[in-house]
Amino acid sequence: SAVCSSGTTFTVNNVPPGGTVRWACSTNISFDNQPGNPKVFTANGTNSGWIVARVVTTCNDTITLPSQVVWVGLYSSSNYPITGPNSAPCRQYVYYSIPTLEGVTSINWVWPSGWTYVSGQNTTNLALQTGTTGSGGTIAVQAVACGSPGSYATKYTSVTGICGYSLSVSPN
Numbered sequence: 001s002a003v004c005s006s007g008t009t010f011t012v013n014n015v016p017p018g019g020t021v022r023w024a025c026s027t028n029i030s031f032d033n034q035p036g037n038p039k040v041f042t043a044n045g046t047n048s049g050w051i052v053a054r055v056v057t058t059c060n061d062t063i064t065l066p067s068q069v070v071w072v073g074l075y076s077s078s079n080y081p082i083t084g085p086n087s088a089p090c091r092q093y094v095y096y097s098i099p100t101l102e103g104v105t106s107i108n109w110v111w112p113s114g115w116t117y118v119s120g121q122n123t124t125n126l127a128l129q130t131g132t133t134g135s136g137g138t139i140a141v142q143a144v145a146c147g148s149p150g151s152y153a154t155k156y157t158s159v160t161g162i163c164g165y166s167l168s169v170s171p172n
Contacts, residue, residue, distance in 0.1 A: 002103020003029050003043045003051075003072045004146035010051055011038035012065065018058035025051045028072045046073035048102070071102035075143045077153035082141055084155055088130050090163035093118065096126045096139050096155065106144045110152070112137025130159050 002008065012021050021037040026049035032040045041051060052067040084096035098107070107122050114131035126139070136158035143150045 001068075001070055002145050003041050003049065003070050005043050005073060007032070007040040007042055009038045009040050010053075010068070012053045012055065015055055016057050020056050022054045022056060023051070024054070025049065026072075029070070043073040046076075048072065069102065071145065073146070074148050075101060075104070075145050075150035077142075077151040079150070080141065080143055080153050082139060082153050082155040084139065085157055087136070087158040087160050089161040090130060090132055090159055092130050094128050094130055094157060096120075096128070096141075098124050098141055098143070098153070100124055101143055101145065103145045104143045105147075108142045108144070108149075110140040110142075112139075130157070132163050133159070135159060 015021060015037060023031055023039045025031060025041060028043070028045045028047060029049045029051065030042050030044055049070050049072040050067045051070055053065045055063040055065065057063070080098040080101060082096050082098055085094050088094045107124065109121055109126045111117065111128050112131065114133055115137060116129040118127035118129060120126035131137070136156060138154050138156050140152040140154045142152045
């Protein structure tokens with residue numbers, strides 16, 4: 001699902017006996033000049049791309065397989081903007097997300113100290129609980145693909161309301 005800057009191999013399995021595989025790809029990808037299957041592809045730039053294989057049988061029938069959408073090259077923070085609230089009350093559950101990314105091997109979220117982690121590390125969705133102080137915080141996320149981390153995308157969420165105070169009545 002990712003074509004890295006160095007060669008990435010794609011294979012068509014179960015090719016009929018005597019059949020050959022012909023490859024094609026989008027312009028931001030190139031492939032080696034060796035005939036057949038598997039095929040080594042290399043990134044030329046970044047962004048999404050596609051790879052398609054056509055199997056030609058001994059009877060000259062051509063079977064075009066569905067194209068494979070791939071990500072070409074490394075990701076940067078502009079490829080995975082964070083969606084989530086701009087502000088939230090104290091001790092409120094808040095949810096953040098990024099788009100699904102092809103070929104990502106890990107996703108690292110970072111959140112403000114004093115906020116409570118709920119779930120979502122290494123996924124595209126993060127759940128937190130805001131802190132008890134009245135200040136906000138910055139949420140950051142980094143995606144790793146092709147063995148290299150992208151830059152951090154960030155989003156600031158302000159915390160509103162009266163925080164850190166409680167009321168107790170005695171005797172109860």
